[in-house]
Amino acid sequence: xxxxxxxxxxxxxxxxxxxxxxxxxxxxxxxxxxxxxxxxxxxxxxxxxxxxxxxxxxxxxxxxxxxxxxxxxxxxxxxxxxxxxxxxxxxxxxxxxxxxxxxxxxxxxxxxxxxxxxxxxxxxxxxxxxxxxxxxxxxxxxxxxxxxxxxxxxxxxxxxxxxxxxxxxxxxxxxxxxxxxxxxxxxxxxxxxxxxxxxxxxxxxxxxxxxxxxxxxxxxxxxxxxxxxxxxxxxxxxxxxxxxxxxxxxxxxxxxxxxxxxxxxxxxxxxxxxxxxxxxxxxxxxxxxxxxxxxxxxxxxxxxxxxxxxxxxxxxxxxxxxxxxxxxxxxxxxxxxxxxxxxxxxxxxxxxxxxxxxxxxxxxxxxxxxxxxxxxxxxxxxxxx
Amino acid sequence: xxxxxxxxxxxxxxxxxxxxxxxxxxxxxxxxxxxxxxxxxxxxxxxxxxxxxxxxxxxxxxxxxxxxxxxxxxxxxxxxxxxxxxxxxxxxxxxxxxxxxxxxxxxxxxxxxxxxxxxxxxxxxxxxxxxxxxxxxxxxxxxxxxxxxxxxxxxxxxxxxxxx
Numbered sequence: 353x354x355x356x357x358x359x360x361x362x363x364x365x366x367x368x369x370x371x372x373x374x375x376x377x378x379x380x381x382x383x384x385x386x387x388x389x390x391x392x393x394x395x396x397x398x399x400x401x402x403x404x405x406x407x408x409x410x411x412x413x414x415x416x417x418x419x420x421x422x423x424x425x426x427x428x429x430x431x432x433x434x435x436x437x438x439x440x441x442x443x444x445x446x447x448x449x450x451x452x453x454x455x456x457x458x459x460x461x462x463x464x465x466x467x468x469x470x471x472x473x474x475x476x477x478x479x480x481x482x483x484x485x486x487x488x489x490x491x492x493x494x495x496x497x498x499x500x501x502x503x504x505x506x507x508x509x510x511x512x513x514x515x516x517x518x519x520x521x522x523x524x525x526x527x528x529x530x531x532x533x534x535x536x537x538x539x540x541x542x543x544x545x546x547x548x549x550x551x552x553x554x555x556x557x558x559x560x561x562x563x564x565x566x567x568x569x570x571x572x573x574x575x576x577x578x579x580x581x582x583x584x585x586x587x588x589x590x591x592x593x594x595x596x597x598x599x600x601x602x603x604x605x606x607x608x609x610x611x612x613x614x615x616x617x618x619x620x621x622x623x624x625x626x627x628x629x630x631x632x633x634x635x636x637x638x639x640x641x642x643x644x645x646x647x648x649x650x651x652x653x654x655x656x657x658x659x660x661x662x663x664x665x666x667x668x669x670x671x672x673x674x675x676x677x678x679x680x681x682x683x684x685x686x687x688x689x690x691x692x693x694x695x696x697x698x699x700x701x702x703x704x705x706x707x708x709x710x711x712x713x714x715x716x717x718x719x720x721x722x723x724x725x726x727x728x729x730x731x732x733x734x735x736x737x
Numbered sequence: 738x739x740x741x742x743x744x745x746x747x748x749x750x751x752x753x754x755x756x757x758x759x760x761x762x763x764x765x766x767x768x769x770x771x772x773x774x775x776x777x778x779x780x781x782x783x784x785x786x787x788x789x790x791x792x793x794x795x796x797x798x799x800x801x802x803x804x805x806x807x808x809x810x811x812x813x814x815x816x817x818x819x820x821x822x823x824x825x826x827x828x829x830x831x832x833x834x835x836x837x838x839x840x841x842x843x844x845x846x847x848x849x850x851x852x853x854x855x856x857x858x859x860x861x862x863x864x865x866x867x868x869x870x871x872x873x874x875x876x877x878x879x880x881x882x883x884x885x886x887x888x889x890x891x892x893x894x895x896x897x898x899x900x901x
Binding site for chain 2: 526
């Protein structure tokens with residue numbers, strides 16, 4: 353119940369225009385995916401890629417379902433920054449599902465839905481899109497859950513056994529602390545624990561919400577993963593110590609000639625780290641969504657061939673999509689863990705203290721590898737990636 | 738490809754939301770939770786250590802107690818033995834003393850008896866002597882009652898003197 357009430361709350365808070373269940377007439381000439389999905393009667397060609405990309409990409413509407421070829425969707429607030437006209441806000445319902453232009457703007461539907469200014473100006477779209485709304489829901493959920501649990505900790509004090517949701521959360525928190533924080537960050541781990549925990553839970557809850565039917569593909573959007581990667585990268589760069597930068601720009605014990613080769617590779621590897629973070633999460637989540645949608649779409653592809661084939665394929669498709677769904681539940685947690693773990697590894701490399709005797713060997717191995725031109729840091733933790 | 742170009746709007750919203758979540762949760766959730774967990778862990782570790790220590794102390798105390806008990810038992814046995822010994826010595830000593838006293842008394846008594854006997858014997862001897870002298874006197878008086886007999890005896894005595 354809390355989930356739905358928080359959706360209602362956020363919608364009420366953030367929408368500029370009141371989003372309405374708009375039912376607009378779609379022109380019959382357009383063979384949209386929705387028609388094939390909803391209307392079994394009409395034997396139009398089923399365009400699987402349009403359905404799939406419609407689901408995984410961002411939108412200014414929260415499309416729920418179709419009734420008689422008419423999409424039922426939540427129109428979300430559009431916020432546009434126009435270099436000359438300034439900031440404008442209005443409801444996406446004004447576009448009538450992309451069929452009309454409003455105020456000199458119209459929606460262009462390519463692989464992605466984009467708002468374009470008709471005067472050709474470069475506008476920036478700050479709309480509360482489906483992904484943004486989904487994120488707001490997840491943020492509210494996250495805050496409600498975590499603050500409630502934290503309140504319990506404060507109330508119960510130290511030596512009372514955890515109860516209720518604390519029990520679900522505590523193993524995860526201790527897992528992040530003991531398996532991610534401590535091994536990678538050494539004795540300074542406490543300083544970075546809030547960041548790691550926030551990254552983990554933020555990604556995880558968004559991954560899970562994305563799996564709900566009708567949910568947004570938030571973590572499968574490259575802007576989101578880029579944002580998280582940038583945060584991780586900035587933390588890494590601003591916490592890098594002398595030892596880290598010294599090794600980067602002036603690797604000790606390497607002949608001068610090789611330094612010319614090595615330093616650029618090192619600098620590239622510095623930037624590859626956040627890019628790897630970004631692409632890994634993005635690609636994993638996107639792929640999961642595409643696979644599930646493809647499997648579901650198969651029902652309709654076969655259905656378009658013949659009704660019998662369509663119904664016949666339902667059990668196969670369902671079984672397979674249930675399997676994929678289970679897998680995605682696992683992937684949701686695993687990807688959140690991997691992102692967090694790699695962030696910890698990268699920060700750990702940046703704050704690593706100058707040579708303890710133990711890891712002098714490991715360092716030596718790393719240098720040898722770099723000399724061979726691979727430019728790849730070999731450390732135990734990175735192999736998981 | 739469109740999918741690979743990040744939109745600035747979503748990026749900015751995500752950044753704002755993430756940072757907001759981060760700062761709120763850091764202050765109001767992660768710090769209390771992590772601190773409580775740490776405190777609980779150190780508390781539990783301390784309690785276990787304390788319990789272990791108490792257990793050791795108990796064991797130590799128990800062994801101490803046993804030792805003390807053993808010592809006490811040994812001591813009481815020792816005391817009993819000493820008491821027994823003392824009793825015997827006292828009894829023996831008393832016996833010896835009694836015997837000595839008795840012997841002395843007996844010896845004294847015997848001595849006294851001896852003395853008494855001697856005194857009595859002397860008295861008897863004296864009495865007998867006296868009696869004998871009286872008897873001899875009476876006999877002599879009877880024998881020398883006549884003048885003739887006195888002469889005869891005088892002559893006898895004279896003859897004896899002469900013979901010497």
